[in-house]
Amino acid sequence: MNMHAKQTASTDVYPTRLAAEEWSERKDPVVWSKWTPEAPLTQGQMQSYADNGYLVLKNLFTKAEVAALQAVSAALRSGQTPVDDKDKITEPGSDAIRTVFRLDRHNALFDRLARDSRIAGIVQFLLADDLYLHQSRLNYKPGFNGKEFYWHSDFETWHAEDGMPRMRAISASVLLSDNDALNGPLMLIPGSHKTFVACAGETPDQNHQSSLKKQEVGVPSHDSLTKMADAHGIDYAAGSAGTVVLFDSNTLHGSNGNITPFSRSNAFFVYNAWSNRLQAPFAAKAPRPAFLSELDPKAPIRIDAGALV
C-alpha cells in the first residue's frame, strides 16, 4: 500500500477533463512566504515570479560546476553511465538517449544539484514548506530536427493524472547548453499561472504513453491560447549553460522545434511541497508510473549549500 492510497481525498478545487473547456481563477498563492531581507532572492525577483509565474536566474554556478554537469550529462546520454531501461527514452532508430527519468537516482552530482541551496533553497522559500521531487529528468533535444513541445500547464496533468491536489509545486530547468530564441527555447506565457484552464475530454487509459510524445488531452484550445497570448504576450528563457528557469506548476509553456545545428539539453526537477503530496488522480483511472510521478516519497529532501565540485 503506497502513500498515494493512504492520503485522504480532498475536495477537488480544480476539476478538469470536462465536457467543455472552462477557465477559473487560481485558488492558491503563488508565493507562500513573506519577503524579508534574509530571503534567498531579492524582493524584485520575488515580485516578478509572483506576477509572471517564472523567474530566470543567471550565473548561479561556476564554469567548473557547469562543465562537471555537462560531462556527467554526456556520459548518461552516451550510455557510458548505465541507466535502467524503464527510466530512459532513446531516439528513434538509435541507442542515443533522449530522456533520463529519475535523474537524481542515477547520478550523485545531479542528486546534489537537485538539493542545492541555490535552487532548492529559493523554491523552499517560495513554497514555504519542505520539498520532495515529484519528477526529475535529463532532457536532450537534438539540433536540425528537434521536435516541438506543445503548450500545456503541468499542473493540469499532475492534478488530473497524478493526483496533485493544489498548485504548490515549482519546476526548475537547469540549462546545460546555451539557449537563445532560435534553438527551441522554453516559451512561457507570463501571468497564465493565475488562471486554471480546465481541459475538455476524458483521459484515455495509459495516456502518458502517447502524451510524452504528443499531448492530445490536457492541452488548452487554440481559442484559450490565443486569448492568453494576446493578453500577456509570450516570453522565452534564454541564457548560457548554467542558467536556471524556475516556473510555477500552472504556467503555460511549450517550445518550438529546432532546425538550427545547436542542440539543447537541460536537467529538470519538479519540487512539490511536502504538504501537497499526491492523492488519487482527480481525472484518471490509475496514477501514472513512478518515473513520472513520485507516489511515495520517504522524506523531504535535504538542502545542501556550497560548491557542487
Add this chain to the structure above:
Amino acid sequence: MNMHAKQTASTDVYPTRLAAEEWSERKDPVVWSKWTPEAPLTQGQMQSYADNGYLVLKNLFTKAEVAALQAVSAALRSGQTPVDDKDKITEPGSDAIRTVFRLDRHNALFDRLARDSRIAGIVQFLLADDLYLHQSRLNYKPGFNGKEFYWHSDFETWHAEDGMPRMRAISASVLLSDNDALNGPLMLIPGSHKTFVACAGETPDQNHQSSLKKQEVGVPSHDSLTKMADAHGIDYAAGSAGTVVLFDSNTLHGSNGNITPFSRSNAFFVYNAWSNRLQAPFAAKAPRPAFLSELDPKAPIRIDAGALV
C-alpha cells in the same frame, strides 16, 4: 520554343548534385554597382548587404499601404479572389490557401508592389541590370502547428533545377504580419552567400513535387551547416508588417516551426537580372514548371514610384 531553349549554354561554374558535397568560393559579385550618393540605399546598408548577404528594411510603407496589402492577401487566402488551381496549394483537409504562386499575375496591387521602387529600385541598383520576376508567391503560415522549412540556398536549386546560370538574383520577402523570434521567422546565416555548397545526390524526376513540402536533395549536410553556423552565427528577420527582407540567392536560410498562436504571412518576389535568364537546368532532366520558375519573360519589369494606394 521558349526562351529557355534559345539561350546558349554556358560553362557550369557551379556544378552541383555531385557524388559528394563540396564547398567552393562564390564566383560572382554580391553587389554589382558602385555606391554613389544617388544610390537608393545608404553606403552602410550596401556594405551590410555585401557582407551578410541580406538586409532588413523597415518602415518603407505607410500603415494604409500595409493594410491594403493585408486586405488583398486575406481575400486571396479565403478564396474571395479566385486563383487558378495550378497556382495554389491548400492546407491539408481544407480549402484554406497556404500558397499562391505567380502572385503578381493574380492581383494588381501585388503586381504594383513587386514593381515598387522602394523594393525593385534597390534590387536593380544592387544587381545593376534590368529585372524580371523569376518567381513570386504569397505564403501563409498558420500558428499552433506551423511547419519548419529546412536550411537551403535558393540558388543551388535554381541553378540545378531551373537553369539559372549565375548568382545575380535577389529575393524580397515583404512581411504581411508581425514577426518576432518565436513565430518561426526567416533565419539566415550571415556570410554564407560567399560560399557555394554543391550538394550531394542526383536530382529525382519531378523533385519539386516533394521538395516544396520537404526538401531531401539540394540541402547542405549537417556538417556543412554546423561549420557555417559556428563560423557566422544565425540571425533572423524580425519586424512588424510591412518590413522587407532582401537576401541574396545564395544565402543559407530556413525557418523553425511555430506553435505560437501568431500566424505569419508574406509576399515573396524573386528578382533575377535580365542578363541572367535561364538556360537548360544544370543538374536535372527537365526544368521545373512555370509557376516556380519563369522560363520566358517577355520584357523587364517597369519600376514605378509613388504610393501603392
